[in-house]
Amino acid sequence: xxxxxxxxxxxxxxxxxxxxxxxxxxxxxxxxxxxxxxxxxxxxxxxxxxxxxxxxxxxxxxxxxxxxxxxxxxxxxxxxxxxxxxxxxxxxxxxxxxxxxxxxxxxxxxxxxxxxxxxxxxxxxxxxxxxxxxxxxxxxxxxxxxxxxxxxxxxxxxxxxxxxxxxxxxxxxxxxxxxxxxxxxxxxxxxxxxxxxxxxxxx
Numbered sequence: 512x513x514x515x516x517x518x519x520x521x522x523x524x525x526x527x528x529x530x531x532x533x534x535x536x537x538x539x540x541x542x543x544x545x546x547x548x549x550x551x552x553x554x555x556x557x558x559x560x561x562x563x564x565x566x567x568x569x570x571x572x573x574x575x576x577x578x579x580x581x582x583x584x585x586x587x588x589x590x591x592x593x594x595x596x597x598x599x600x601x602x603x604x605x606x607x608x609x610x611x612x613x614x615x616x617x618x619x620x621x622x623x624x625x626x627x628x629x630x631x632x633x634x635x636x637x638x639x640x641x642x643x644x645x646x647x648x649x650x651x652x653x654x655x656x657x658x659x660x661x662x663x664x665x666x667x668x669x670x671x672x673x674x675x676x677x678x679x680x681x682x683x684x685x686x687x688x689x690x691x692x693x694x695x696x697x698x699x700x701x702x703x704x705x706x707x708x709x710x711x712x713x714x
Contacts, residue, residue, distance in 0.1 A: 512614050513709060514622045515686075516638060518629035519646035520678040521671060522657035524691035524698065528646045529625045531702040537623045540609045542602060549601040550575045559597045564590070585674045595632050603637060610639070621709055630681045642686030644705070647678055649692045 517532070517539075519525035533539045550557045552573045560568060560575065564583070570576045584591035606624055613620050624638060635643050648656070650672065657668040682688055687705055691698045 512618055512620050512622065513641050513712070514610055514624065514639060515709075516629050516635060516640045516643040517623050517625045517646070518627060518631075518643065518681065519691075520648070520653060520675055520681075521627075522653045522660060522668075523646045523648040523678060524656075524689075525625065525627065525646045527695070528644070528689055528691065528698065528702055529623065531699055532623050532706065535703070535706045537621050537706075538613045538617065539623045539625055540606055540613075541625045542606065542627060543625070545602050545605045545609070546598060549598060549605060556597055556601055560594065563593050563597065585671055591674075599632065606638065621706075628675075630684055631676045635684065643684065644687045644689060645678070645681045645685035646689045646691050647682060648690075650678075652692050653678075 517525060517529055519528075529539050529541070550560065557575060560580075564580070568576050568580050568583075580594065584594055610622055610624070613622050623644075624640070626638070629635065629638070629643065630645075653672055654665055654668045657663060657671065658665050661668075663671070689698060689701045689705070
């Protein structure tokens with residue numbers, strides 16, 4: 512079984528690449544989905560977040576107001592570190608459990624763990640990975656996509672990009688790189704070539 516980390520930067524196209532790999536047959540585990548699970552109403556993590564940030568981070572239905580929290584941590588590095596200390600250990604444990612479940616069912620599976628902040632707030636050694644895919648896009652493409660996706664002014668999009676580690680720095684730690692600066696069909700060709708290589712390596 513091969514376990515691969517998939518990361519990138521905000522609006523780099525990581526989710527697009529994850530969807531392509533899923534179509535090709537990968538078992539994709541989304542850290543974002545796991546993150547939502549660990550802060551579900553009634554969870555220990557949610558209680559700790561409310562204790563740290565106050566009840567204003569909750570929606571009327573008792574769920575976490577993720578956009579409000581995101582806005583705060585983008586502006587406050589200390590708040591980001593506090594949130595990460597609460598959530599990341601739980602997310603890592605849950606992901607390890609998911610990988611073990613796939614291993615038990617499909618011993619020769621290719622598992623792709625979609626980890627937005629891998630190489631930002633966690634090293635590749637934080638997870639038992641056989642390699643890391645970095646999805647790259649140039650900064651101009653990231654700004655344009657982020658502004659269009661989230662309805663942000665370009666200046667705000669750049670500020671959010673600046674809150675993450677530059678993508679170019681992550682390239683040096685990548686096992687494989689998918690360049691998503693161009694059209695979707697170019698990205699798909701790279702993803703399909705990567706998948707074929709993994710299947711050959713797996714025998």
